[in-house]
Amino acid sequence: MTFESTAENTTANGAAERSAFSAAAATAKRTNVRYLILAMLFLVTVVNYADRATLSITGPVISKELGISAAEMGFIFSAFGWAYVLGQLPGGWLLDRFGSKIVYGLSIFTWSVFTLMQGTIGFLAGGAAVMMLFALRFAVGFAEAPSFPGNSRVVAAWFPGNERATASAVFNSAQYFATVIFAPLMGWLTHSFGWHWVFGVMGGLGIVMAGVWMKTVYAPKDHPRINQAELDYIAAGGGLVNMDDGKKTAVAESGAKWDYIRQLFASRMMVGIFLGQFCINAITYFFITWFPVYLVQARGMSILNAGFIASIPAICGFAGGILGGVMSDAMLRRGYSLTAARKTPIVLGMLMSMAMIACNYTDLQWIIVSLMALAFFGKGIGALGWAVMSDCAPKEITGLSGGVFNMCGNISSITTPIIIGYIIQTTGSFNGALVFVGANALIAAVSYLVIVGEIKRMELRT
Template identity: 55%
Template sequence: SLNPSELEYIKQGGGLVLMGEDKNNTQQKKKTSFADIKQLLSSRMLLGIFIAQYCINCLTYFFLTWFPVYLVKERHMTILQAGFAAVAPALCGFIGGILGGLVSDRLIKMNHSVTFARKLPIILGLFLSTSIVICNYVESHTAIIFFMSLAFFGKGFGSLGWAVMSDVAPKEMIGLSGGLFNTFGNTAGIVIPIVIGYIISSTGSFNNALVFVGIHAVIALLCYLFMVGKIERFQLKTTTP
């Protein structure tokens, strides 16, 4: 068991040490109301995180749905070639995801603020993700795979959304906050494949589709730069039933 000084140290670092311990606490027992949900959606910080997650997932769903088609239809690879080529971005995204988390944790151990430690990898990663647009200006298959891999590496490196949510979610509504975060993110899985398909159908090319994806990376970057602000736990205001 932890002694009081250890508990205090954890609390000073932002840890929630009493979740579920006091069953008689009225705040713990209060039912979630629409006013509480409205508070979450009215928070500039949380809304910025939610919008950014939607935009980040735009890249994910492009690679999951349209990337192989892009390689075959636009770059005239065989299906076998496209299958092998699609491995590289996925592998780079995997590596980027691990490195982004390691860098963020390392920055905190170096006594940087949580805001800096979370935002720096996210912003750098999203900046790298914009390199997907460069594919419109290169012809070789090697260059295409390189820039696609760089873009997905950046997406992985900057995918610290759940780490950020653990830092900001109000202690009374961690589950609901995470649910809203997932809702915004997974909405991209519905919208993005359809919109990209419409763009390709309308223009006859993937060029504008890649620009569309790159713009989403820029929007996510701008959300973290100018909308999210300081990363700190959101405090719910007391609402009357």
């Protein structure tokens, strides 16, 4: 070998090493602002679900103090769902039209004000109390309508595909963390100071959170702390970094065109996803409305004990929620198809959720709590609907698609409290209610197995 060829090889090797070093340095310097955004989604969703659960914790005391029957309480519980469902399409359109930051921030502030106002109705009783509570819960539900479509939009914009299930699982698991943290707190406030304080504390906390949101959350291209390396990484992985760049889609400009909504319902994949979410949310709304009441009325626990014991299944749900997302993304990275990676945790989790039916066959409290913990753990694993929506929603109408998805899913927030209320009132027992909720878990599993088919990004026909 000549001296010249040796020198050329040395130079080439040095250039390759410098190139590799530069690439490594660029990778090492990549910011991780998306995790800050995810932390904000998590915290806001914790407050969101805690505000939804205020009435389930205070409900036994309010119903006794204000003379509200079980059936009336069921209708009050459902008020949130009526408004939440009605608000999904306008909420999704507003997100596509004005962006996630402003619409979501106003949503947080508004629902917190209405939560605060619920603590002022103690001077009413009977029918007047029922009407006022229904109206305020309705207002909270309408104000919260953009929240989960907003979460989905933010995740679709900020996260690449192979991190999206974990990100969605993190914000979705906030519903369980809310119970872990706030169920004991709200139980203690009710026991020590009265139920009015629960609404005051939670409403005030939400107002503060609205200010933090506005100071922290931006679109990817607008965030002052993100660098180009992270932006390129997100975009290369399929993140919709241009979602809120100021260029409005035709749908955003002209409103929620019914033809696009018709196309969503014409898709077998979407219909199966919508049905699955309806059934999964039935389990959710049992846990955040009637579950504490079940512990008090059917299992003889005190309000204070019920608040703390309700946190045990919630801890398991939180762990399951994180595990489901991590499992799904891990399967994706190991070469499994998107369909297999998303469906496997959902189906397994729903089958585990059916364990709650076994509570009808025991009176031992520790077994009941264990079975509910297993059911909640399974529900957490299977709650990947928002990750699926981030994967398959048409990119032109991510907010509107999320609104339709959430509307269909949250119809069960109307039906579940009412049906359970009537089951309890007509049978005098929670046994039928647990069978009803377990059956919803089975239907969700069947929907993903039989109806959904291949999971992929839906293309609109324009």
